[in-house]
Amino acid sequence: MSLDIWMRENPLSYIWIGSYAVAFLIFAIEIAMVVHKRKITLQQVRLMREAEESEEG
Amino acid sequence: MAINWFKYSAPTTFYGLAGKLIPWFAVSAAVLCIVGLYIGFVVAPADAQQGEFYRIIFIHVPSSILSMFLYLIMAAYAAMGLIFNTRLSSMMASAIAPTGALFAFISLWTGALWGKPMWGAWWVWDARLTSELILLFLYLGFISLHASIDDPRRADRAAALLAIVGSVNVPIIYFSVKWWNTLHQGSTIKFTGTSMHIAMQQAMFTMLVACWLYAITVTLMRVRSIILERERHTKWITELAEVKS
Numbered sequence: 001m002s003l004d005i006w007m008r009e010n011p012l013s014y015i016w017i018g019s020y021a022v023a024f025l026i027f028a029i030e031i032a033m034v035v036h037k038r039k040i041t042l043q044q045v046r047l048m049r050e051a052e053e054s055e056e057g
Numbered sequence: 058m059a060i061n062w063f064k065y066s067a068p069t070t071f072y073g074l075a076g077k078l079i080p081w082f083a084v085s086a087a088v089l090c091i092v093g094l095y096i097g098f099v100v101a102p103a104d105a106q107q108g109e110f111y112r113i114i115f116i117h118v119p120s121s122i123l124s125m126f127l128y129l130i131m132a133a134y135a136a137m138g139l140i141f142n143t144r145l146s147s148m149m150a151s152a153i154a155p156t157g158a159l160f161a162f163i164s165l166w167t168g169a170l171w172g173k174p175m176w177g178a179w180w181v182w183d184a185r186l187t188s189e190l191i192l193l194f195l196y197l198g199f200i201s202l203h204a205s206i207d208d209p210r211r212a213d214r215a216a217a218l219l220a221i222v223g224s225v226n227v228p229i230i231y232f233s234v235k236w237w238n239t240l241h242q243g244s245t246i247k248f249t250g251t252s253m254h255i256a257m258q259q260a261m262f263t264m265l266v267a268c269w270l271y272a273i274t275v276t277l278m279r280v281r282s283i284i285l286e287r288e289r290h291t292k293w294i295t296e297l298a299e300v301k302s
Contacts, residue, residue: 007174011109012098018170019113020094023120023163027271030159034278041285042299049295 068145068284069293075277082277086270089263097260110174115260117167119268120160124192125227127157127272131199132224135217145280147213148287150220151203152280156272158196165189176240184233185241188226195223209287 007014065071097115104111131153138147168186169179180186199216206212234243245253253261288294295301 004173011174012112014174015109015112015170019116019167022166023116026159026163030156030275031278034275034282038278038282038285041282045285045289045294045300048289049300052295 066143066145068148068288071145072281072284075281079274079277082270082274086267086274089267089270093260093263093267096256096263101256101260102254107175110171113167113171115264117164117171118261119265120164120167121189122265123268123272124157124161124164124189125230127153127160128192128196129224129227131157132220135220138213139217147217148280148283150217152276152283154196154199155279156275158193158200160272161189161193161196165193181240183240184237185230185239188230188233191226192230195226
């Protein structure tokens, strides 16, 4: 009930906190995960390359 | 000068092209998002019936449109991978799925936030809402099925079938407001015109383009990791500058 009153009195805060902040947080988490995944994958590929080179050497 | 597009259908050439395009798409998405939000919150007037609450539209509508279009694009890529056995198509389908799922979630979440002040309920088992929820489950099913099979090529084929069959849900979502009596409103923008204020339209379309550019950016970033992972045994990957450094 108190949320109902608060959202009626502060519609813009309700929209920003509830919708836009959540959406942008999701976007930020997705970008962070994609960047992290790339770092990890690059590391794995580098390690594999080094292992192959040391085997050949 | 004619561009040979088939050249970029191979992971070897697409990897470099995607790397060059990412910054352009990312910066454009950020700029358009700021412009869209400015128009939406500063320029556009309050709605006569819904007051300030309608401003959720600038994230809700683009998210909903993206969730449906990304599913169709994902299914098309998956089908191409299944029919023509093209490696990059299946990689693109896998790269699109998480972004599509997030847009479907944002669509449902912001819809609930909008529904509470307008309908008095966070959720109703309305045809539009339920079919959008099924779309989210289809995305999650695609991701889970793909992750549950160790061999990537077999995983691509299995997940592709699910994506193709699931694409029937997209027209159901779109036409649900026409086929059934729903609490969810029908399309405001039609081919015959719209009753929306021009500033509201500008804000919505700017945010729509921003969301498209964001989705392309993230998909390209993700597909580059998938290419690296799957092609790691090939010579061209070991010769990449970022791998050597």
